[in-house]
Amino acid sequence: PVWPAHRLDKGTSGVLLFALNTDTARLLGQAFESGQNLQKTYRAVVRGWPADSGRIDHALKRMPDDARTERTEIQPAQSLFSTLRRFELPLAYQGFASTRCAEVALQPLTGRRHQLRRHMKHMAHPILGDATHGKGPLNRAVAEFVGQQRLWLHAEQLQLLHPMHGQPLTIKSPLPAEWALWQAFK
Helix, strand or coil, X not given: CCEECCCCCCCCEECCCEECCHHHHHHHHHHHHHCCCEEEEEEEEEECCCCCEEEEECCEECCCCXXXXXXXXXXXXXXXXXXXXXXXXXXXXXXXXXXXXXXXXXXXXXXXXXXXXXXXXXXXXXXXXXXXXCCHHHHHHHHHHHCXXXXXXXXXXXXXXXXXXXXXXXXXXXXXXXXXXXXXXX
16 A cells, blocks of 8 residues: 555646555645745746746635635745746747746745646636636647647746655656647747
8 A cells, every 4th residue: 555645636637646654644734734844846937928927925715615624714935937938839829829837946935725837826826727726718729739738837846855764855847748849838
């Protein structure tokens, strides 16, 4: 048997961590709960051209279908972002001749449900393919244009202290092959 140490939103690709015994699962659970000595890095493709980098400090309301009612209704949430590159799709949308997009690196500093997706929406740069927090007509247009319908969010790296011996541990997941399609756009 294996025990999941954390989760990814449906449609997100990338690093998943599992424990092989209950003691390790408990220690990993504590590490994820505290967020100490833990760093997660994601890659996303978003609409628009965000700033070069920044910190998003925007509290998030608990989602209506979240069964964990013991938690507070509104929770503090912080994320870091860094724009890796900006490009334009030759896709006419809402009266514009092209669609501006960017590839960004994201680091959640807290662990809230759909945090990165909700923070990018808050910044008016929703993640492409996000059916819940994105722009439906744009998602459909981009999916048809690139021939891929998916959430363009990838858990690229997880850094933490090994739960048994305390040594630094880095787990990486390369970008899936379909991400190469974005390189064709300047």
